[in-house]
Amino acid sequence: MSQHRLVNPLVRNIRALKRVALVRQSVRIEEEIKQGMKKPYNEVIDVSRDNPHATGMKPMSFVRQVIASCIYPELIDSDKMPLDVRKRAKTLLECIGGSVGCYSDTIGIPIMRDSVSDFLTRRDEGVPSASGKIFITHGSDHGFGLLLTMLVRGDRSPLVGVLTPVPSQDFGNATLVASGATAVPYYLDGQQGWRLHTEELQRALRSAREVCDPIALYVINPGDPTGHVQSRESMEEIIRFVYEEKLLLFANEDHQDILIGEGCMFISYKKVLAEMGSPFSDAVELASIHSASKGFMGEGGLHGGYLELVNFDPSVQIEFDRLISLLVLPIIGQLALEVMLNPLQPGEPSYEHYQEKWDWAEQLYGSWLTMALNLCVCRFGRLRITHVLVIFQEEEQLPDFFYCSRLLEQTGLCVCPGSDLGLPEGTYHIRLCIMTSVDTMEEVLRRLGKFHKQFMKDFS
Amino acid sequence: MSQHRLVNPLVRNIRALKRVALVRQSVRIEEEIKQGMKKPYNEVIDVSRDNPHATGMKPMSFVRQVIASCIYPELIDSDKMPLDVRKRAKTLLECIGGSVGCYSDTIGIPIMRDSVSDFLTRRDEGVPSASGKIFITHGSDHGFGLLLTMLVRGDRSPLVGVLTPVPSQDFGNATLVASGATAVPYYLDGQQGWRLHTEELQRALRSAREVCDPIALYVINPGDPTGHVQSRESMEEIIRFVYEEKLLLFANEDHQDILIGEGCMFISYKKVLAEMGSPFSDAVELASIHSASKGFMGEGGLHGGYLELVNFDPSVQIEFDRLISLLVLPIIGQLALEVMLNPLQPGEPSYEHYQEKWDWAEQLYGSWLTMALNLCVCRFGRLRITHVLVIFQEEEQLPDFFYCSRLLEQTGLCVCPGSDLGLPEGTYHIRLCIMTSVDTMEEVLRRLGKFHKQFMKDFS
Numbered sequence: 044m045s046q047h048r049l050v051n052p053l054v055r056n057i058r059a060l061k062r063v064a065l066v067r068q069s070v071r072i073e074e075e076i077k078q079g080m081k082k083p084y085n086e087v088i089d090v091s092r093d094n095p096h097a098t099g100m101k102p103m104s105f106v107r108q109v110i111a112s113c114i115y116p117e118l119i120d121s122d123k124m125p126l127d128v129r130k131r132a133k134t135l136l137e138c139i140g141g142s143v144g145c146y147s148d149t150i151g152i153p154i155m156r157d158s159v160s161d162f163l164t165r166r167d168e169g170v171p172s173a174s175g176k177i178f179i180t181h182g183s184d185h186g187f188g189l190l191l192t193m194l195v196r197g198d199r200s201p202l203v204g205v206l207t208p209v210p211s212q213d214f215g216n217a218t219l220v221a222s223g224a225t226a227v228p229y230y231l232d233g234q235q236g237w238r239l240h241t242e243e244l245q246r247a248l249r250s251a252r253e254v255c256d257p258i259a260l261y262v263i264n265p266g267d268p269t270g271h272v273q274s275r276e277s278m279e280e281i282i283r284f285v286y287e288e289k290l291l292l293f294a295n296e297d298h299q300d301i302l303i304g305e306g307c308m309f310i311s312y313k314k315v316l317a318e319m320g321s322p323f324s325d326a327v328e329l330a331s332i333h334s335a336s337k338g339f340m341g342e343g344g345l346h347g348g349y350l351e352l353v354n355f356d357p358s359v360q361i362e363f364d365r366l367i368s369l370l371v372l373p374i375i376g377q378l379a380l381e382v383m384l385n386p387l388q389p390g391e392p393s394y395e396h397y398q399e400k401w402d403w404a405e406q407l408y409g410s411w412l413t414m415a416l417n418l419c420v421c422r423f424g425r426l427r428i429t430h431v432l433v434i435f436q437e438e439e440q441l442p443d444f445f446y447c448s449r450l451l452e453q454t455g456l457c458v459c460p461g462s463d464l465g466l467p468e469g470t471y472h473i474r475l476c477i478m479t480s481v482d483t484m485e486e487v488l489r490r491l492g493k494f495h496k497q498f499m500k501d502f503s
Numbered sequence: 504m505s506q507h508r509l510v511n512p513l514v515r516n517i518r519a520l521k522r523v524a525l526v527r528q529s530v531r532i533e534e535e536i537k538q539g540m541k542k543p544y545n546e547v548i549d550v551s552r553d554n555p556h557a558t559g560m561k562p563m564s565f566v567r568q569v570i571a572s573c574i575y576p577e578l579i580d581s582d583k584m585p586l587d588v589r590k591r592a593k594t595l596l597e598c599i600g601g602s603v604g605c606y607s608d609t610i611g612i613p614i615m616r617d618s619v620s621d622f623l624t625r626r627d628e629g630v631p632s633a634s635g636k637i638f639i640t641h642g643s644d645h646g647f648g649l650l651l652t653m654l655v656r657g658d659r660s661p662l663v664g665v666l667t668p669v670p671s672q673d674f675g676n677a678t679l680v681a682s683g684a685t686a687v688p689y690y691l692d693g694q695q696g697w698r699l700h701t702e703e704l705q706r707a708l709r710s711a712r713e714v715c716d717p718i719a720l721y722v723i724n725p726g727d728p729t730g731h732v733q734s735r736e737s738m739e740e741i742i743r744f745v746y747e748e749k750l751l752l753f754a755n756e757d758h759q760d761i762l763i764g765e766g767c768m769f770i771s772y773k774k775v776l777a778e779m780g781s782p783f784s785d786a787v788e789l790a791s792i793h794s795a796s797k798g799f800m801g802e803g804g805l806h807g808g809y810l811e812l813v814n815f816d817p818s819v820q821i822e823f824d825r826l827i828s829l830l831v832l833p834i835i836g837q838l839a840l841e842v843m844l845n846p847l848q849p850g851e852p853s854y855e856h857y858q859e860k861w862d863w864a865e866q867l868y869g870s871w872l873t874m875a876l877n878l879c880v881c882r883f884g885r886l887r888i889t890h891v892l893v894i895f896q897e898e899e900q901l902p903d904f905f906y907c908s909r910l911l912e913q914t915g916l917c918v919c920p921g922s923d924l925g926l927p928e929g930t931y932h933i934r935l936c937i938m939t940s941v942d943t944m945e946e947v948l949r950r951l952g953k954f955h956k957q958f959m960k961d962f963s
Contacts, residue, residue: 050819054652107575111572111578115564115567144800144803148527193511343831344599344602344605344606344833365515373806
């Protein structure tokens with residue numbers, strides 16, 4: 044029987060990420076090293092994405108102690124863990140039904156929504172947050188996946204469009220496409236630290252209206268992978284834009300606790316919206332996401348996040364509740380999220396562990412500085428340095444994947460080709476994530492510098 | 504702006520499960536107990552679904568020790584864990600990049616697919632299994648979600664149908680509907696221990712063809728919630744049926760390690776298919792799923808499972824690989840799955856822990872027996888007793904939800920209304936899961952018996 048008729052045409056539209064091929068190349072290389080094959084390097088360093096634990100950053104001890112104790116409750120009853128860890132684990136274990144093996148309610152473990160809403164109210168200095176408008180998710184991608192399922196699946200015509208920033212991670216070409224939406228790119232300004240210009244949004248929207256029904260603007264603040272932090276003025280401009288154009292606003296605020304750059308400060312879209320007052324504050328429909336996967340938690344493997352809906356029509360909220368009733372949420376990610384939302388307070392015995400957070404920030408800042416200094420010394424052609432992440436641009440007509448694959452094979456360094464981030468043909472970039480230790484970053488730059496000199500010699 | 508135009512019509516079709524309302528009622532009741540409100544019971548017992556850890560079954564220590572050590576690696580370097588636990592955790596930690604916070608590859612952590620294929624080859628006594636045809640998932644529901652995304656999303660017309668057993672869990676009315684497919688019910692025979700009859704499949708298929716394009720048959724073996732275990736003859740009949748009717752075969756084999764009933768034995772669909780020989784063995788397209796959520800692992804909160812494709816057209820496999828490239832897999836579920844696939848061997852220091860597995864089986868058998876005996880004594884009207892789970896049927900015209908909600912309020916016992924499982928109107932059932940300890944089951948029956956007598960007095 045022919046299966047061709049059975050394949051969903053949307054799946055065919057998913058653009059395979061080149062980074063996936065590179066990661067598999069890495070696995071192969073590591074296997075060869077293990078089997079004793081001689082290479083000019085001892086191990087692969089993968090800075091192709093924000094995966095800080097894989098490149099030398101340490102997880103927060105308190106988080107891990109609490110989760111380990113929930114997993115293996117004998118640790119709670121022994122003296123193998125600090126008292127506050129045991130206390131926290133005991134409370135959480137009661138909430139989840141006594142075992143991490145229990146199924147979670149589809150709205151999350153009982154305290155979860157309240158924890159998120161308390162966290163948001165504190166963070167936004169009193170802007171109210173209702174727990175009924177908060178949805179626990181597997182992480183940020185999942186939050187947007189739910190929104191998109193809600194809005195775009197089915198046989199709607201014309202195609203639904205979402206204005207999506209470039210450069211940005213795989214969201215634009217994967218989750219969106221699979222859900223049957225179209226990503227309409229708007230380009231961030233690489234000449235100005237990857238700022239977002241409202242004129243560019245207007246241009247993107249005009250061009251979108253020729254091919255689809257654009258319903259939402261997707262923003263990432265702080266930027267990923269650019270590291271750009273939006274100013275309050277810029278956010279107000281964006282809010283006015285979505286208000287006038289009757290667009291939903293999807294804000295990915297995943298990196299809110301990690302900023303590098305002078306005078307940078309995180310303000311949430313929700314807070315800016317509330318402070319702008321009427322007509323914006325009660326009209327603009329905002330969906331905001333955050334998770335324990337990014338920032339100084341970096342627990343990408345654990346899958347805990349949330350989504351908050353602001354100003355959504357009550358009838359939409361009812362349908363969203365219905366959709367949520369399908370969810371089966373992993374418990375461990377929720378535990379990580381819970382600890383993130385309710386950090387240790389001064390006076391608690393493990394509070395000193397929070398020094399780790401500052402060590403983390405120091406490493407990251409050091410890594411950024413090392414990168415900045417080294418790039419100046421090495422003169423790698425034209426460069427773009429952003430606050431958190433760096434994109435390296437070459438004018439030569441080099442296929443970016445060819446460069447990355449060769450770099451990986453010869454030096455064991457894995458970086459991400461710019462085309463994976465939506466950057467247009469002819470602008471060859473690589474992305475490397477600086478969310479790593481200073482030592483690792485020095486090694487990264489040593490490998491990259493040596494390779495690049497030879498590469499330029501061989502191919503120019 | 505009106506949001507109504509934005510809601511995906513498929514979401515509106517999701518039938519809210521009544522069990523969800525009951526679970527929330529439970530949470531409210533527990534909160535009231537905590538606040539000191541007087542009730543004729545001390546706690547809620549929820550046997551409305553298979554959630555064994557929540558009702559007194561113990562997780563496997565070795566599994567939990569290994570995972571806790573991976574989460575908090577200081578445990579590996581100390582003498583706080585047995586030697587084989589530390590060894591296993593060390594190996595796994597190397598595989599996942601040194602931290603459970605690292606992102607997993609979209610095909611799972613490196614050893615995962617090989618572990619599954621080795622497990623399958625052992626289980627099926629040599630029937631070959633290729634790791635490239637195995638996909639790691641968040642659990643069973645997710646495996647079917649992926650298959651359905653692959654096959655039915657988009658603007659296909661006519662509607663795609665999947666023949667789905669009744670009674671069965673929420674799969675029929677949730678995942679399917681959200682993906683844009685139609686569940687075509689076929690009814691298991693409650694008079695014969697919930698057997699599946701091929702004539703009923705034929706009837707369902709004929710009626711399906713009037714309203715949609717039926718492409719697949721979904722079977723659950725061992726049955727959930729029925730506990731019925733299919734015989735080899737019955738499986739061969741089903742394979743012949745899908746071959747003749749050119750249907751895909753989706754086999755949920757999640758409960759394969761837990762069977763109760765005389766002479767019951769689990770054989771996989773893959774093994775039966777291989778042993779039937781040509782033309783079946785190389786023509787029938789089979790997708791089989793299994794996970795660490797069920798059986799004696801019962802780690803529903805951890806989210807680890809796999810899906811194996813057999814005989815699928817290579818072009819479909821390519822598209823499936825593409826779809827898989829969107830996945831972000833949780834690490835902890837994979838660790839649980841890994842330990843399930845590679846159980847301790849005799850001679851390893853922790854092997855004695857596997858006694859827990861037999862204790863588990865003993866409790867479960869005891870629970871089943873207690874149930875069977877008590878039901879005979881209490882004479883609850885007409886009964887259906889199945890191997891693992893019990894459905895209790897009342898002839899009176901009682902709305903099942905009303906019964907369940909009242910039962911919960913008055914006795915603190917949470918069971919599932921049969922209508923959630925697709926059972927037709929007018930056949931009032933409740934489901935209660937016997938995968939619990941003997942003590943819990945005795946208490947369950949005490950509460951149910953007392954309530955039911957009074958209920959019959961009040962309403963008849």
